[in-house]
Amino acid sequence: MSLSVAFRRRFDGLSLDVAFDAPDGVTAIYGPSGCGKTSTVNAVAGLLRPDQGRIALDDRVLFDDSTDLPPARRRIGYVFQDARLFPHLTVAKNLGYGARFAPNPPDAAMRARVIQMLGLDDLLDRRPAGLSGGERQRVAIGRALLSSPDLLVMDEPLASLDPARKAEILPYLTRLRAGGGPPILYVSHAMAEIAALADHLIVMIEGRVTHAGPLADALADPDAAALIGPAEGGALLPAAPTGLIEDDLAQLDTPAGTLWLPRPAAHPGPLRLRILAHEVIVSRDEPKAISALNVLPARVLRLVGGPDRTLVQLQVGQTQILAAITARSARTLGLVAGVSCFVVIKTVGLIQTG
Numbered sequence: 001m002s003l004s005v006a007f008r009r010r011f012d013g014l015s016l017d018v019a020f021d022a023p024d025g026v027t028a029i030y031g032p033s034g035c036g037k038t039s040t041v042n043a044v045a046g047l048l049r050p051d052q053g054r055i056a057l058d059d060r061v062l063f064d065d066s067t068d069l070p071p072a073r074r075r076i077g078y079v080f081q082d083a084r085l086f087p088h089l090t091v092a093k094n095l096g097y098g099a100r101f102a103p104n105p106p107d108a109a110m111r112a113r114v115i116q117m118l119g120l121d122d123l124l125d126r127r128p129a130g131l132s133g134g135e136r137q138r139v140a141i142g143r144a145l146l147s148s149p150d151l152l153v154m155d156e157p158l159a160s161l162d163p164a165r166k167a168e169i170l171p172y173l174t175r176l177r178a179g180g181g182p183p184i185l186y187v188s189h190a191m192a193e194i195a196a197l198a199d200h201l202i203v204m205i206e207g208r209v210t211h212a213g214p215l216a217d218a219l220a221d222p223d224a225a226a227l228i229g230p231a232e233g234g235a236l237l238p239a240a241p242t243g244l245i246e247d248d249l250a251q252l253d254t255p256a257g258t259l260w261l262p263r264p265a266a267h268p269g270p271l272r273l274r275i276l277a278h279e280v281i282v283s284r285d286e287p288k289a290i291s292a293l294n295v296l297p298a299r300v301l302r303l304v305g306g307p308d309r310t311l312v313q314l315q316v317g318q319t320q321i322l323a324a325i326t327a328r329s330a331r332t333l334g335l336v337a338g339v340s341c342f343v344v345i346k347t348v349g350l351i352q353t354g
């Protein structure tokens with residue numbers, strides 16, 4: 001299932017002129033406050049009428065010159081920042097409400113799967129007022145899923161939660177992503193959240209899409225990283241434990257090479273590594289007596305200079321990694337495209353993705 005979006009809409013303060021495709025998986029829409037993220041997903045869901053354009057899910061047109069399907073007929077599940085549950089209904093009845101609009105209502109097995117995946121078994125008889133913010137959001141996600149949507153839209157679903165509740169709900173979202181459900185359009189301005197969940201990235205600035213493509217490519221691309229915020233760039237790598245554990249460190253296979261990290265939880269699921277550009281040191285010589293565990297050979301691909309730092313894109317093994325260093329270091333090291341060097345990776349964020 002693929003979503004294709006192209007529309008215009010003028011407001012007094014902002015002209016939206018948005019075009020992108022969202023393939024299967026999770027597509028994150030990222031950008032500063034007021035750039036038009038919510039308006040874009042609202043246009044997709046039928047809550048905002050474009051002035052012109054075309055919005056389609058595969059061949060099914062949701063909006064064009066002659067079509068404007070009402071929200072209930074778009075087969076889109078919507079999870080808002082606040083859960084918007086019915087306060088007088090139990091969790092079970094709130095979940096059942098989603099199914100009422102499903103073109104093919106979910107059977108008992110599907111319902112049981114969603115309840116189990118979102119950990120809702122013990123909450124079914126409770127009412128929303130007695131639930132934590134994180135529990136309410138899990139119910140809202142379950143309700144949206146049980147409407148058997150062709151697409152799930154989530155607009156800042158974690159933004160109203162405190163850090164502990166966010167950490168509690170993220171594993172449910174990663175499980176949802178890994179479970180082969182509908183494609184997800186995920187609005188967020190938190191790159192840590194996006195790095196944990198998304199496959200594709202749309203960057204919006206002032207009503208326009210300024211970057212679209214695979215998330216991992218964007219984080220390792222100096223031009224895209226400059227748009228996203230250079231502090232967010234670096235790399236996002238799939239990782240597989242080799243099974244070797246020494247001194248409580250686990251050996252992981254990654255496209256960059258073999259890395260040693262503090263042993264991840266015993267969970268067998270797939271892992272992602274997030275490396276931030278300012279956690280990467282570049283050395284011309286192979287560093288020997290050094291406390292950092294992860295030193296890999298690399299080659300400079302290109303440098304993009306900013307006012308206070310230079311982003312260096314490096315080929316490391318089969319992948320690219322960005323390093324953020326000072327312009328002075330880039331000069332004194334003689335870093336230019338083609339130069340061989342070594343990267344020292346200081347810290348790596350380990351993300352469980354399934």
Ligand SMILES: Nc1ncnc2c1ncn2[C@@H]1O[C@H](COP(=O)(O)OP(=O)(O)OP(=O)(O)O)[C@@H](O)[C@H]1O
Nearest residue numbers: 011012013014032033034035036037038039040189
């Ligand atoms: N119904 C409306 N009428 C007039 N202007 C609107 C309307 N909806 C949105 N806008 C304008 O579009 C701008 C973008 O709003 P939108 O909520 O889509 O941005 P956003 O990127 O989701 O922002 P945030 O991250 O703060 O939620 C707003 O600042 C506002 O100027």
